[in-house]
Amino acid sequence: MRELNEDGRVLDAVARLRRRLPGDDRLGDPLSTSDQGGGPTISRRIARLAGQTTGGAVHEVGMGALQVWQAAAERNGRGRGTVDxxxxxxxxxxxxxxxxxxxxxxxxxxxxxxxxxxxxxxxxxxxxxxxxxxxxxxxxxxxxxxxxxxxxxxxxxxxxxxxxxxxxxxxxxxxxxxxxxxxxxxxxxxxxxxxxxxxxxxxxxxxxxxxxxxxxxxxxxxxxxxxxxxxxxxxxxxxxxxxxxx
Known part of the structure; x- marks a missing residue:
């Protein structure tokens, strides 16, 4: 499982898939615009479940699921600022x-x-x-x-x-x-x-x-x-x- 998780070809394939999904495909990155600070924390938790640092295929799959959820939240009006x-x-x-x-x-x-x-x-x-x-x-x-x-x-x-x-x-x-x-x-x-x-x-x-x-x-x-x-x-x-x- 670890070898598959760290396989460069698998990681590239998952990264390409994330770019096709709705939402911000950089979610989890500190510069992502689709979260208010929760993305990095969730990113680390997903990485721990995968038994590794961030950046593996399991991590990318987890962040992809979160990315889709965030996009759905945006469509429903969530994720806005606080000032009119x-x-x-x-x-x-x-x-x-x-x-x-x-x-x-x-x-x-x-x-x-x-x-x-x-x-x-x-x-x-x-x-x-x-x-x-x-x-x-x-x-x-x-x-x-x-x-x-x-x-x-x-x-x-x-x-x-x-x-x-x-x-x-x-x-x-x-x-x-x-x-x-x-x-x-x-x-x-x-x-x-x-x-x-x-x-x-x-x-x-x-x-x-x-x-x-x-x-x-x-x-x-x-x-x-x-x-x-x-x-x-x-x-x-x-x-x-x-x-x-x-």
Missing amino acids: MTILFTDLVGFSHWALEAGDQATLLLLREVGGVLEPAVQGRRGQVVKWLGDGMMAVFREPEDALHAVERMWAGLEGIEIAGYQPRIRAGMHVGRPRRVGADYLGVDVNIAARVAQAAGTSELLASDAAVAGIDPAAVDARRRKRFRAKGVPPELEVFALRST
């Missing part, structure tokens, strides 16, 4: 097609110009840019109304930009939830929901989940419900609204 935050995603409409024709120099120039508009808009409403995603951005705010006004500042700031025939226009989506902070990043099911909401937005449109709309003064916003919103990984009961401040 507004999560915002934006991206440039039609950017990829234009960039292929415009070339690297024009593309980099455009991204600098866009970044010079988006980041101050976020910071001006007490938000934080979490990361840049090519032509997209993820940011977090304490209040959804701040995110709404930040997006409207972005729309206004981009009006005067045109490079190689392209006028940047962004679409955006936001959701309120409790993402988990891992280093400088945020992860979790609520982040995924915000990203899916943003993907459904049209040109110069901000979509918001019902959780985000609930945090905005009704007198300060025009919220129009988007019918038939469906997206993978999003709760079927989620309602989405197109927002403009009044």
Whole structure:
């Protein structure tokens, strides 16, 4: 059993299988984002049952089972953080097609110009840019109304930009939830929901989940419900609204 457990070919096969399973295949690693410190402890217990240090095939099988359980817990809304935050995603409409024709120099120039508009808009409403995603951005705010006004500042700031025939226009989506902070990043099911909401937005449109709309003064916003919103990984009961401040 020990020889089989330490066989490199068996270990490689189990590791490949873990990469195909749902969830974080690095669960048990100290840098894994799918646990709050319990993974290493469970990892050591599994290793003791196998009569070895971590890293054998039995250990990997055990962690694979835990990985699947963690993924199921995420889908059911567990594993979140503890603080309500507004999560915002934006991206440039039609950017990829234009960039292929415009070339690297024009593309980099455009991204600098866009970044010079988006980041101050976020910071001006007490938000934080979490990361840049090519032509997209993820940011977090304490209040959804701040995110709404930040997006409207972005729309206004981009009006005067045109490079190689392209006028940047962004679409955006936001959701309120409790993402988990891992280093400088945020992860979790609520982040995924915000990203899916943003993907459904049209040109110069901000979509918001019902959780985000609930945090905005009704007198300060025009919220129009988007019918038939469906997206993978999003709760079927989620309602989405197109927002403009009044």
